[in-house]
Amino acid sequence: MRIRTQCRRCGLPWKGRLETGARELRCPGCGDLRAVAGEGWSEDRVEVCPLCGCRHLYRQRDIDRALGCGLVVLGAALVPWTFGLSLIACGLADLWLYRRLRLAVVCYRCDAVYRDAAPLPRQGDFDLLKHDVVKYGKTWNDEAAPET
Secondary structure (H helix, E strand, C coil), rough: HHHEEECCCCCCEEEEECCCCCEECCCCCCCCCECCCCCCCCCCCCCCCCCCCCCCCCEEECCCCCHHHHHHHHHCCCHHHHHHHHHHHHHHHHHHHHHCECCCCCCCCCCCCCCCCCCCCCCCCHHHHHHHHHHHHHCCCCHHCCCC
């Protein structure tokens, strides 16, 4: 399974391949080893993040963000000569890409992206509240609120 993650030691974002039976991943920048859990995932599904053990995962379209931003910039740059039709054309190209791209599974805690994994039914779309609770440990406790 193809994976995109970030090294905890040097901060380098990198892409790799996670094979069944793998016990560790090595950062190509600094050589730091990252442990890989043996259970909760296979080549085509992820129930538990193999890198951090988090059970909270979501799905998203597997698009290169630079390509999406490039389409918007191209459409906006051509507006004076196309009288705005370039924005419509780039919007249609973006819609075509959106419908053709596969889904990827992403971990809320470590932001690892699993590209070849099919999302499970409980892995819904991104939820900002769940992200803040899982990643940053936020709570909304009434007792902790300051009095006015």
